[in-house]
Amino acid sequence: MGKKDERILMGNEAIARGLVENGCTLFASYPGTPASEILPAVVQFSRETGARLHTEWSVNEKVAYEVALANSMAGRRSAVAMKQVGLNVASDPLTRSAYLGVVGGFIAVVADDPGPHSSQTEQDSRFFAQFAKIPVFDPSSPREAKEMIGPAYALSEKYEIPVMLRPTTRICHSRQNIPCAAPRVSSGKADFKKNPGRWIATPQFLTELHRLLNEKLEKISQEETLAPRRSPGGGPQEKELCVISSGVAYAHTREILEDMGAMGDVDLYQVVMPYPLNRDFVGRVNRLYKKILVVEETYPVIEMQLSNSVAEGRRSGIVPGQGELTPDVIEEVLEKFLGRLLREKAPARGKGVRPTLCAGCPHRAAFYAIKDAFPEGIFPSDIGCYTLGMNLGAIDTCHVMGACISQGAGFYHAYARDGRDMPTIVVTIGDSTFFHAGIPALINAVFQGAKFILVILDNATTAMTGSQPTPQVGIRADGQKGTPVSIADLVRACGVRFIRSCDPYETGMLSALLKAADEYTRKGDGGMAVIIAKHPCVLDREAVKSQPVYKVHVSEDCTACRHCLDNFECPALIFAGDLDRVVVDDILCIGCGVCETVCPVGAIVVEKGGKG
């Protein structure tokens, strides 16, 4: 071995490094906070180390799971990564893969988001692992996340079972100094062995496959190396009290107990594999300790497997039933459990500033035009940067990926069947979300006779999660050229007959198209109307270079009516209290000039020749 290679890696990068070092040959993912940084790091480390693997931003998590699973069926180490709600989308292949098993090691990295910080639920994927009957590892630090990859692959191959690695936001987005090594030799040659009873597995085979799965889990629950570990620092004797924890909650708990000098008073256990919980451990702790506290995120997975009605945790109420277990929360829980006040608390924290669409964001222009055209409309929307359209009152719903189109259809049928005046329904969806889950919904809307306006906000990227390329652009995860898939062609193939495209910066043209689309949806022989609002994301520096830049200022005609601030909310338009009017923040303004049409008294002046 040469000089120790130690680097500062983000948890997601550490996981990526672990996958590359352990011979992963195919990695598929769909972007979603907090899991988005894993794939770019896999690409980078595979380039750096010369590891040969296929990487892809799949069109959604289900597809990613299935592609990676087949690579495993061909005998090669594989991995897939997604955020927790992405696993809902991939749940179909997941549950069956537990029964049929894998061949090459298979790891599903599923990043949970207690809090949640950037998600629509704070569900616990360890429960999903239990439901699907696969083992799950719960790392307590970025370093540990990397170190778990080797054992996870080994376990997966020993029992031919998918293994889940469940980091949480605080692991994914923490950085730590971590030793790195060269990749080990990769998996063998692709060699798919036919076995219809297993890979086709009609119902007659499934009881037996299920029995085998149960047998595997029983053995895994007795794997000694994966049993909970008692933390160092306590005395030699077991105490009356024990705290059982996992994931980053364990890291917080340990640090607080050490900080208080309380490690000698309790036995602290780290559960590295929360499901299946080690069988001997369950018997032992229930026998040994008078009082047990379980600290885990987000649901009571360990707690329920303890089958101990007096164990304290989420269910006894000592641990809050919802929300992130921050160190501050855990400190209070430990105080209650140990029956002593550790210190006076600092005052509660305020809320902070809400996020907003960037200055020059094309979504803002589209939203302003939509709201302006149909002030009384119903606006289903979806997941991405454009969810921030709620600040502008330009979206009314946000449910799950792709749901907005089906919601538009559902709202249409609700009003149509009721015989009431049909409000204008304008659905907004981003390009990546449209590819992910919008297409079946659009086919369904067309076929079932729904009539509403769908605006596809095509900024040629998955912006919210860090600008991952989308299929119409034709650039793959590793930077190679792919075959572009046209959104307009897809829309046409879904059966839509009204398809228009425009640049949302041209708000006048977009308004005219929206009116025409509204008329079309209301005609007897009309139907679904789709407008593709196409303008690149302003975070794409190259794209911004090619757009004209205007000089924008606010004249003294400004009446301080706040119309632009409340309805357009561009961060570059700010209220100057000393002047009692709106001014332009020249640092933030990118000179798109869209705000010119927003001011009711024409005080926003847009001229040629802005900063270049």
Add this chain to the structure above:
Amino acid sequence: MKQQIILSGLGGQGVLFITRVLAEAAVLKGLEVLTSETHGMAMRGGTVISHVKVGSFSSPLIRSGKADFGIFLHPRGLEAHQGYVAGRDGIYVNTDKPGEYQGFDATGLAARLGSPVITNLVFLGHVVKTAKLFCDERTIREAIEKISPSRQLELNVKGFETGFKGDL
């Protein structure tokens, strides 16, 4: 050496970059380091926070009242994040307005430098000069040199040095 620092600002101000600078500096000093960052929707102009823990820690997050220093790139982060810092002497705020903190107008200085985008590094320079951080300015500069993209390197170092000097 154990030190806990929070970095607060609005999405887009470069909180993540100076988080990485401090983490690299810790490694250059041979110290253990753990950080925690804000990603996702809040990065679009919302309040963001990073935690930096240098030395032997197991948790990436800092508890209320436990941070030795708070580095606020924007005063609007104070309401949400000042509770992390142990005492007001440890609160450093990029602002031209006086208050119960150590204020310094890095935005103004960066503007005079002609590069508003390096406000974060100007302010870091000022903090390294005035606060007793876990390392000196040489280590920080080395960290900046290590992680800056080449097209940005010269400007970043200039920003840091200007902040350290306190004037053009």
